[in-house]
Amino acid sequence: MVQQRTERRYRQASLTDSLTGIGNRRSFVEDSENMLRHCQVQHRPVTLLLCDMDNFKQLNDRHGHQSGDHALVAFCDVTIMRLRKGDIFGRLGGEEFACLLPDTTTEAAYQMAERIRKEFASCSRVAGVSLSISIGVASSAEAGYVLDSLIALADKGLYEAKGLGKNRSVISQPI
Template structure:
């Protein structure tokens, strides 16, 4: 199989320019997502480096040797920046230009400029370093990014592997003729870099798209005022959690909370005060929830908490802490904040969320009827008539 270096360079230049322009368009149309912006710059710098690198044997060797490779290292630095900003960290400007500056400075040294093995060594090491930095940015943030990183990490480490092999095997001039029936390592390197650039572009677009979809989904399932889940999120997560509890034979309890006299609060102090009360209640309640609990705002001033592995007594203790802390919260006027809470457990309702909500609603109605600022249990028992202490 023959791989013609001039043909590969033309294809490489065309593909890098095309993909770079398309990535730039995606950046422009995608609310200027910086990850796509840096990746677009990387691809276009790669195309520029390819063009300048092809200007061999024209009496201007400093252009393909010095300037072309400096552009190449800026290209890899942009790949690193793209992964860095995707991971949520600011650009590192000294690191962005460090490779290009180091290369240009060493090329002023005649011994380095005239030594092909030295130039191959430094070029390969800088490429490996930037790819490792890019992979490291993603790996450090793998738990918080919540997107699939495997494709792009595989691409980066395969590219690192190719350049590691180059350190050991490549000693040819870039445009040396290929052996009869074979290919030069430089031709293989151009071909692999072309595939790497295409794969990197698609993998980056996929990551950005996946994260955007997750953000939209999160926004659709959360309450914009309090940051808690909304009713849809509560029903989806609650039903899933109850199925798991049923399979394990574990109990669960539901707290249905309704802020007392909320309309009067809005009328007396304005809607900003009402919004503040909702936010503060959400903050207090969320601080009392475990990671496995489900908490959401399911109505105007109504909140629900589903507690797995909890019985009536445990749920009552949680509800009492929430009720007391909310009532003691400093506010516009003392005594303005209070909450009534109804509790139902799977012992009475089974592992069925609508049944739990219906029983908890009955208990909440009883709490309101008995004077508000109290907790009522749906089932009769020693705790059912216990009045919440002020």
């Protein structure tokens, strides 16, 4: 019994980002792949939001890593308040996060991305610096139910958002 609890605690720790308390990359990938298989069988739409904090390196360089940590936690707090039960949220690494939204059309996901983006920009200041986030949106309708394909397509939208001046959400279209 004690050994089972210990193993459970270690497993949970291995799946949790220690700074933000949300799922880490491993957790996000495992949960998302399970969700995608389930949604594919049931022909349910799934949309991915790929989020990247704007000017994060400059924040860390100018104000220190503690300020960067505060910014990451603030983004997670805003995002968690907007997500629904059943949505999957994880930190992929650094200042990059992803949300997998089952039963969500591209337009509904875009609206959610915009709510997250606007709320984060309006309420988040760290070390006197206004913070913003860029978000790429990709749907199973365009990318299928393969996580790597969804991430690649959302990444295309994310880089388009960055190229258009940051602090925006872009729905990515397949090439």
